[in-house]
Amino acid sequence: MLSLQELKQRACATIDQHSEELIAVAKDILAHPEPGFSEVRTGRLVAEKFSEMKIQHQTGLALTGVKGRLPGGAGPGPRVALLGELDSLIVDEHPHADTTTSAAHACGHHCQIGMMLGATTGLMTPEVLEQLSGEIIPFAVPAEEFIQVEERLELRASGRVEFLGGKQELIRLGEFDDVDVAVMCHTASDMGDRKFVVGGTSNGHVVKYVQFKGRGAHAGGAPHLGINALNAAVFALQAINANRETHQEDDTVRIHGIMTKGGEAVSAVPADVKLEWRVRSATPEAVVKNSAVVDRCFRAGALAVGASVKITTIPGYLPMRHDSGLQDLFRRNAQDLLGESDVLVMPARRNRGGSTDMGDLSHLIPACHPYTGGAVGAGHSKEYLITDYQQAVINPAKIMAMLVIDLLADGGAKGKEVMQNHRPAMSKQAYLNFQRDRAKITDFDGGA
Numbered sequence: 001m002l003s004l005q006e007l008k009q010r011a012c013a014t015i016d017q018h019s020e021e022l023i024a025v026a027k028d029i030l031a032h033p034e035p036g037f038s039e040v041r042t043g044r045l046v047a048e049k050f051s052e053m054k055i056q057h058q059t060g061l062a063l064t065g066v067k068g069r070l071p072g073g074a075g076p077g078p079r080v081a082l083l084g085e086l087d088s089l090i091v092d093e094h095p096h097a098d099t100t101t102s103a104a105h106a107c108g109h110h111c112q113i114g115m116m117l118g119a120t121t122g123l124m125t126p127e128v129l130e131q132l133s134g135e136i137i138p139f140a141v142p143a144e145e146f147i148q149v150e151e152r153l154e155l156r157a158s159g160r161v162e163f164l165g166g167k168q169e170l171i172r173l174g175e176f177d178d179v180d181v182a183v184m185c186h187t188a189s190d191m192g193d194r195k196f197v198v199g200g201t202s203n204g205h206v207v208k209y210v211q212f213k214g215r216g217a218h219a220g221g222a223p224h225l226g227i228n229a230l231n232a233a234v235f236a237l238q239a240i241n242a243n244r245e246t247h248q249e250d251d252t253v254r255i256h257g258i259m260t261k262g263g264e265a266v267s268a269v270p271a272d273v274k275l276e277w278r279v280r281s282a283t284p285e286a287v288v289k290n291s292a293v294v295d296r297c298f299r300a301g302a303l304a305v306g307a308s309v310k311i312t313t314i315p316g317y318l319p320m321r322h323d324s325g326l327q328d329l330f331r332r333n334a335q336d337l338l339g340e341s342d343v344l345v346m347p348a349r350r351n352r353g354g355s356t357d358m359g360d361l362s363h364l365i366p367a368c369h370p371y372t373g374g375a376v377g378a379g380h381s382k383e384y385l386i387t388d389y390q391q392a393v394i395n396p397a398k399i400m401a402m403l404v405i406d407l408l409a410d411g412g413a414k415g416k417e418v419m420q421n422h423r424p425a426m427s428k429q430a431y432l433n434f435q436r437d438r439a440k441i442t443d444f445d446g447g448a
Helices: 004-017 019-031 040-052 109-123 149-157 166-173 229-242 284-305 324-338 358-362 389-408 410-421 428-438
Strands: 056-061 065-071 079-085 135-141 181-183 196-201 204-213 254-261 272-281 308-315 343-351 440-445
Touching: 004 019, 004 109, 004 389, 019 040, 019 109, 019 389, 040 056, 040 065, 040 109, 040 135, 065 109, 079 109, 079 389, 109 135, 109 389, 135 166, 149 204, 149 272, 149 308, 166 358, 166 428, 181 324, 181 358, 181 389, 181 410, 196 324, 204 229, 204 284, 229 272, 229 284, 272 284, 284 308, 284 428, 284 440, 308 428, 324 343, 324 389, 324 410, 389 410
Parallel strands: 079 135, 079 181, 196 343
Antiparallel strands: 056 065, 065 135, 204 272, 204 308, 254 272, 308 440
């Protein structure tokens, strides 16, 4: 019988033996980016790797997700999911952007797949797996980046999905019903000299798809016959900006978006203008409050020029809730691997400002979402690049494998302790009800 430390050493040695292969997988995905719910090639690559590893798996979950099952050799116990996200962003100037789709891995999700496969590889070391109780569930999940909303609404309209975020939809489908604990790690470039960051939280959000409708006319010859939908949108954005001083600092409010259509031709009064907008805040309550303010501003823009507006509110993500027991285990293993000075612990209220659907899952089960270094450049920009694949793929793979060993060795005692101490914020049904209550369509005619 190997000790806990010996099990971890064996798993890490196996990961080291496969490091070139794991990094090559990450780089392969980097070279073939695919945005959410269309990660067909990436999902197929993961499925092929699972087949090579002789891991039983399902494909096509929430369209492109791939879920493996790897039973431990020591009998029943907790079921631990190792997550990696399949999708890319759209950043057309990124050096690794797809020349046709402008898709690009400007957030490091390609490394998540490498580290998920790496941790699983380490845990499959025979003398390690035979001493683990319960089940390891390597899970490649789609569509974390909440982009291309118009296309996703078409998926919803056709009945292919209900929720427009990957983990949201997988929760609805019951694909986390058989998961007791979930762990993943994300790359980051804003950590200074530290190699890992644990703790903190994220914003919740809702998504707005907004269409202003006016009346077309000749922009030079007869503008008085038109109703300018672009002016309605501009008024609305000015109204949103005029409300910024009312936001509470603790709410970490971020309200931002893009215009996806500004009219048809410069010579015509714009009659059809579309926006994709985001309302982020630190708590679900603040999201609801600020969502109402933003809707009021969109209506004001329509009223100002006599246009109409259709506001489609789409349920977004919930703030991240790190399980303290999981976070502590991750921290200890990271410090054991790299040293205490390389690991930063952020206070629970420290909000990074962004949003993740790992937050949704963290309201239901114990979850942990730390950050690893290895990247440079601002996230979601053309400058975001992985420069240290050892830190971005191999070290997180080792730490996640070590964490799973902590949870599932000794009959799964530590994993059971984490489960017993965890207090979920919501039941699955309460979560689904909450998110469905966020979904609505508001029609307002400013010319009535």
